[in-house]
Amino acid sequence: MSEDAFLATYDPSAYGRLALTVDVVLLGLRDGRPAALLLKRDEPPQAGLWALPGGFVGVAETLEAAADRVLREKAGLSGLHLEQLYTFGAIDRDPRMRIVSVAYLALLPETAFAAAARNGAGLRPAVIEVPWAGEAGGPVAVRAPEDGQERGPLPLAFDHADILALAILRLRGKLDYSSVGFALLPDRFTLRQLQDVHEAILGTALNKPAFRRRMLDRGWLEPTGARAAGTSFRPPELYRFRQPR
């Protein structure tokens, strides 16, 4: 059924007045670039376009519970830390009916991100191409990773380009003064990996000594004593994130 034919036969009033959904940005890093897990829609509306995993909020379900359920149903993940991003309420953001959506952000370390992309039913990673390096905003484009079949930017459904953009902006804003960055790393990591994460999200290079000083002075890093193996050079120290009490 074509998009137009679908809309012609769709009866919005059959669905009541106003619906509430959650959409979850499952953000991780792929080859050192920010990426999100997206789902290809195979039903109208907007069949063939790529969308964030989402779902309706139940009457006896909190917003966080709905987001967690979506995560479980669509990515096989549960219990991730969720942060509310923003609530999108434009009248025509969904062509079926009036749907207001609360957007959430969840962060995955690189291995969990790759695993979810393999196990999640139809979830595929898409590298986010952020056209703004500074603090300005605007929608973003996404692209299938190099190893995929698709070429060119992937078409995004609804207002999901705006939601993705907001996720990046929010992350950038909190990165330096909060501990969100660690959610994108495995349990044990090197200072270089931590800096790579920050640079990937911020989209700019950072000064190494200053970065190390700042991070170590925060008191969030606990040296494990172990060092990373498998390098052909001086092995870096492994750290663990430790919540400042």
Added chain:
Amino acid sequence: MSEDAFLATYDPSAYGRLALTVDVVLLGLRDGRPAALLLKRDEPPQAGLWALPGGFVGVAETLEAAADRVLREKAGLSGLHLEQLYTFGAIDRDPRMRIVSVAYLALLPETAFAAAARNGAGLRPAVIEVPWAGEAGGPVAVRAPEDGQERGPLPLAFDHADILALAILRLRGKLDYSSVGFALLPDRFTLRQLQDVHEAILGTALNKPAFRRRMLDRGWLEPTGARAAGTSFRPPELYRFRQPR
């Protein structure tokens, strides 16, 4: 009708599944302290408690339009700058039925705040007592201004103490790097007034020379050439806020 009697006769299923509202924090300063405009509920549920102005979101109304309408209907104000704060979705935040609410923040300069308190149907200013001086959060207490009849803290309806707390936190976070602070001032103001606003919101004293340097270096302040009158000492220069292009 008592609160219990009301709840006993109330049929939640008659209202459908899930409703969406907006609640607006109308924030201003009163005697140099942050204050919000509140409404005394005279119907159950929670009759007698103090609540933020709010209302249901129409099917063909954006969230911002709903917030603007609430502002117009309850405070006689329109076209104010609105900032979305957060969406509150706890199951039992309203005893009648499942109501999810999108909270908005609007800022008023001191004179407009006082005028809205006079003209708004039942809107009364309440000084916000923030128990945390740093960055920590938690609900806040409100109190009628000294000149009023009431004594002691005013009881707040629903989760509105949390909403008010979030408004303060958000404002504090944006105060130093954005131009929100100017929305709490009249068109022309002195640097001391600007500093007073910042100190009232932050809850801490600021260093005068450093504050002046920072503000002037921002390029947002345009000297008017005029000076404030009516002082018995050196009259301060009046500035105007000018959006940095």
Added chain:
DNA sequence: TGAATAGTGTCTCTAAGACATTATTAT
């Protein structure tokens, strides 16, 4: 030893805090 990255020492620069001093008005 050479290559490669880890990790650090140090200088400079910027901006904030502290504190004192000068400026300007009304009484």
Added chain:
DNA sequence: ATAATAATGTCTTAGAGACACTATTCA
């Protein structure tokens, strides 16, 4: 002149950026 606050000069200090240098591992 005095009182009161505006407005600024300057010293100190904290932290970031720049850049070079040392450290450590494998091949």
